Amino acid sequence: MLRILLADDHPLTRSGLAAWLEEEEGVELVGQAADGESAWTMLLETHPDLALLDIEMPNGSGIEIAERIMKRKLPTNVLMLTAYSAQQYVMASVRAGAKGFILKSAPFDRLRQAIEDTSRGIFYLDPSVSLVSDEAPAEELSEREKEVLILTAQGLPSSETARLLSITKRTVAAHLTSIYAKLGAKNKTEAILLALKRGIVLLDQLRYIDGEGTRQ
Amino acid sequence: MKKHLLLLLMAVVTLFTAGNFFVSLHAFRAQESAMDSMMRSYVLDLAENFSTTAAFTGGRGQAQRHGTPGMMRFRMLSADPALQSPDAGGILVVSKEGRIVSASPGAERLLPLWKGSAPDAAPREAVDAKGESYYVVVRSLDGGNFILAAVSRTYLLAPLTGVWKTWILSAMGTSAAVLVGMFLLWYWLAVPLRWIAEKLENVRWGKERSVRLYTGPLAELEALSSVIERLATESFEKEELKKRYVTDLVQAQEATRGQLARELHDGALQSAVAAVKRIQLAKQSAPSDADSPLRTHLDTAEEVVQTAEGEIRSYCEALSPSWVRLGLSSALEEIAGRLAQAYEGVETDVDIGVEIEAEAAAFPEEHVLALVRIFQEAASNSVRHGGARFIQAELRREGDLLRFSVEDDGSGFDADAYAGTDFEELRTSGHRGLANINERVRLLRGTMRIVSSRDSGEDEARPGEGCRLEILFPPPSPGERR
Numbered sequence: 001m002l003r004i005l006l007a008d009d010h011p012l013t014r015s016g017l018a019a020w021l022e023e024e025e026g027v028e029l030v031g032q033a034a035d036g037e038s039a040w041t042m043l044l045e046t047h048p049d050l051a052l053l054d055i056e057m058p059n060g061s062g063i064e065i066a067e068r069i070m071k072r073k074l075p076t077n078v079l080m081l082t083a084y085s086a087q088q089y090v091m092a093s094v095r096a097g098a099k100g101f102i103l104k105s106a107p108f109d110r111l112r113q114a115i116e117d118t119s120r121g122i123f124y125l126d127p128s129v130s131l132v133s134d135e136a137p138a139e140e141l142s143e144r145e146k147e148v149l150i151l152t153a154q155g156l157p158s159s160e161t162a163r164l165l166s167i168t169k170r171t172v173a174a175h176l177t178s179i180y181a182k183l184g185a186k187n188k189t190e191a192i193l194l195a196l197k198r199g200i201v202l203l204d205q206l207r208y209i210d211g212e213g214t215r216q
Numbered sequence: 217m218k219k220h221l222l223l224l225l226m227a228v229v230t231l232f233t234a235g236n237f238f239v240s241l242h243a244f245r246a247q248e249s250a251m252d253s254m255m256r257s258y259v260l261d262l263a264e265n266f267s268t269t270a271a272f273t274g275g276r277g278q279a280q281r282h283g284t285p286g287m288m289r290f291r292m293l294s295a296d297p298a299l300q301s302p303d304a305g306g307i308l309v310v311s312k313e314g315r316i317v318s319a320s321p322g323a324e325r326l327l328p329l330w331k332g333s334a335p336d337a338a339p340r341e342a343v344d345a346k347g348e349s350y351y352v353v354v355r356s357l358d359g360g361n362f363i364l365a366a367v368s369r370t371y372l373l374a375p376l377t378g379v380w381k382t383w384i385l386s387a388m389g390t391s392a393a394v395l396v397g398m399f400l401l402w403y404w405l406a407v408p409l410r411w412i413a414e415k416l417e418n419v420r421w422g423k424e425r426s427v428r429l430y431t432g433p434l435a436e437l438e439a440l441s442s443v444i445e446r447l448a449t450e451s452f453e454k455e456e457l458k459k460r461y462v463t464d465l466v467q468a469q470e471a472t473r474g475q476l477a478r479e480l481h482d483g484a485l486q487s488a489v490a491a492v493k494r495i496q497l498a499k500q501s502a503p504s505d506a507d508s509p510l511r512t513h514l515d516t517a518e519e520v521v522q523t524a525e526g527e528i529r530s531y532c533e534a535l536s537p538s539w540v541r542l543g544l545s546s547a548l549e550e551i552a553g554r555l556a557q558a559y560e561g562v563e564t565d566v567d568i569g570v571e572i573e574a575e576a577a578a579f580p581e582e583h584v585l586a587l588v589r590i591f592q593e594a595a596s597n598s599v600r601h602g603g604a605r606f607i608q609a610e611l612r613r614e615g616d617l618l619r620f621s622v623e624d625d626g627s628g629f630d631a632d633a634y635a636g637t638d639f640e641e642l643r644t645s646g647h648r649g650l651a652n653i654n655e656r657v658r659l660l661r662g663t664m665r666i667v668s669s670r671d672s673g674e675d676e677a678r679p680g681e682g683c684r685l686e687i688l689f690p691p692p693s694p695g696e697r698r
Contacts, residue, residue, distance in 0.1 A: 010486040016493030020500070056481075056538070083481070083489055083529065086539040087553055088546040105492045105525055108500065155545060157573050186556045187568065189549055 002027045002119055005048040007039035007065070008081065009057045013104060017052070017081075020108055027115065036060020040068065048076055050119050053098075055082040055089060063096045070097030079118045085129050087189045094196065094206055095155065100124035123196045123203055131190055139182040141200055148175040153192040153206045222406055230398045237391035244384045251377060255367060256339040259305075259351040262296060263365035266307055267355050305350065305367035312360050326366045330354070335362065342366075408432055412441060419448055422455030459658060466655045470536070470585060477535035480528055488525040492518060540584040545572045547584050548591060548609055555595050555607075566599055567606045574613040583692050586656040587611075587620055593656075594622040594685045597649050602626020602683060618691050623684040653685070662689025 004027050008014040014032055021029045030046040033039035037059040043051060051069070053062030066078045079100040080093040090101045100118035102111060103126045110126070117124040141149065144165075151161040158172045165172075176188070183200075185191035195201040299306060299320045306323025308316055310330050319326075329342045329352050339353040350366040357363050412429050419427050427448040429441035495518045502510050532538060540547045552568040559566040591609050598604035604626030612619045657664045667684045 010490060012490030013486060013493055016490060016497055019497055020493075023500070083485055083525075084538055085529070086537070086550050088539050088542050088550040091549070092542050092546055104489045105522055108496055157571050159571075159573060186560065187549075187553050188570075189553050 003030045003048045005031045005051045007033040008054040009034050050077050052079050052081045063092050066096035066098045077118050102126045103128050125197055145175050145179050149179055150205045226398050233391045233394040240384050240387040247380050255351045259339045259353050259365050259367045263353045263355045267363055304371040308364040310362045317361055329366055330364055421451045425452045463658050474536040477532045481532050485528045488521055491521045540581050544579045544584045547588050551588050569608045571610045574611050574618055580692050586659045590653050590656045593649050593653050598624035598626050617688045620687045621684055625682045657687050660689040662687050
């Protein structure tokens with residue numbers, strides 16, 4: 001049984017989702033929260049396997065809760081559930097340690113898929129988050145390119161990335177251009193999201209604490 | 217001509233006065249020399265007259281015998297003005313040993329002017345013991361005696377010379393005074409007036425709070441300049457008021473849009489999402505028969521509500537993007553991605569990058585939104601007007617300030633054409649984009665400039681032309697954080 005905590009401040013959406021979760025096989029709804037604080041309290045009490053968190057909530061957003069889970073190293077996986085489709089919400093969620101990102105209006109079979117992927121540690125990204133070339137076959141990235149992509153994904157400016165890898169800013173830019181071409185991405189965010197979707201980069205490599213990249 | 221009336225007037229007066237001065241100076245000199253020759257010829261005449269008369273009236277023997285030769289001759293000469301008063305001059309007959317043989321009345325005291333036994337070729341000037349100046353001439357008489365005639369310089373022609381001199385000197389003095397006056401008029405009035413005019417020409421009305429036009433001794437100019445200074449201050453304050461009004465307007469507009477977006481998001485959007493969820497639930501409980509009318513209706517309903525949800529979301533985005541809440545870095549990345557997507561395939565692909573080198577985590581939403589709008593506007597300008605294919609936004613710390621720049625590789629921008637242009641004018645002249653940017657810059661309390669790498673020669677500048685928009689603004693203070 002997969003134990004799930006649901007947090008959403010909108011009562012109708014919450015009860016709709018709860019009704020579905022209660023009917024679903026293999027999952028157990030252990031709590032429903034209407035704001036960030038009560039979600040956190042319930043999380044500490046119930047230790048769910050998965051937290052379905054709305055991003056925008058009073059008294060603490062889903063992103064803040066995800067960060068707290070990551071910092072406390074709690075065993076709960078986070079699936080972000082939101083009405084926002086902006087790429088940067090995905091990036092913020094990923095940096096906060098969320099394993100999946102799905103839109104609230106997604107059909108239930110997609111939600112089911114997201115819950116399954118996320119609880120198995122596979123990154124799930126809602127197909128409605130528009131990416132340029134989702135299906136394009138990706139070339140292999142070199143090790144150096146992966147390093148550049150990971151540091152960039154952590155939110156470091158290119159000067160910092162260059163310093164950490166002992167290369168010049170121009171080389172960083174050249175690597176990024178090559179990465180975009182190989183992944184078929186238009187920009188930094190897309191490159192990161194595509195790399196995550198395809199498993200080229202792992203979520204754990206993008207941990208983001210206090211606005212600074214933590215490097216292993 | 218009329219333009220330089222003051223200078224012309226001054227030049228004419230100066231010229232004529234200077235002429236008068238030199239003419240007077242010349243008259244003074246001429247008069248001096250005329251007097252001099254008059255006196256010389258006078259004293260010579262006196263001496264010559266006496267010696268001729270002496271030769272005519274008696275032999276040398278008689279003169280020696282009587283000891284008083286020529287008393288009669290003195291009497292004959294006594295009508296001469298030089299012999300009227302002892303101070304005016306006199307005639308001495310002196311033996312070659314330097315003894316007075318005879319003298320006109322009171323002339324004995326002129327003996328010190330006797331310098332020896334040689335006669336003078338021409339009259340000379342000499343000074344007696346009292347410091348009185350005389351014209352003196354010595355002639356030899358028959359019998360070895362000498363005659364000394366002396367005429368006082370002061371006494372004889374004093375009244376005449378005095379009047380002349382005073383008149384000429386007063387003319388010279390007047391000229392000098394006028395010249396000095398003209399110089400002062402030029403230095404204190406004409407120069408400051410010209411200076412004030414020059415400064416006035418450069419006054420950027422409404423841009424400077426205080427304009428200092430004149431500090432000097434003339435109360436009239438002081439009054440004039442203080443009136444103008446007050447006008448400048450008033451115009452500055454009016455401009456400020458206008459600016460504040462526009463800024464308030466922009467701020468109020470953003471606030472209203474934000475409010476509307478939040479209400480749409482929390483109300484209509486959430487209701488639509490809830491409705492979708494309910495429809496989806498209903499579909500689950502509906503008969504699994506794919507062709508049942510209930511299922512078809514539910515599918516249609518879901519589709520309709522999903523469309524409505526999408527529309528509401530794009531309204532929210534257009535009104536006030538929610539992702540500005542994620543902070544500056546994310547917001548700029550988001551807009552960069554969106555712009556790149558918007559331009560994709562329209563003409564050529566545009567590469568839009570963001571570099572945040574300064575701490576921007578604590579930026580208030582208002583600042584983030586302003587920078588997002590600036591970036592949006594600048595990037596759109598770069599692509600539409602400059603045909604840029606590469607756009608880079610950067611935030612850096614620069615001393616106590618932050619520098620946000622948007623650089624492109626487009627066809628550049630004639631920055632000089634806009635240098636110093638009032639951005640209010642840009643709006644009315646159809647450059648709405650720049651005017652919009654300027655309003656956001658004002659919200660940030662910053663300053664902006666546009667550098668075309670055509671004229672910058674920066675080492676960072678890419679080959680080709682390109683353009684850089686730079687905004688310097690103070691970091692948001694803790695009080696501004698929300």
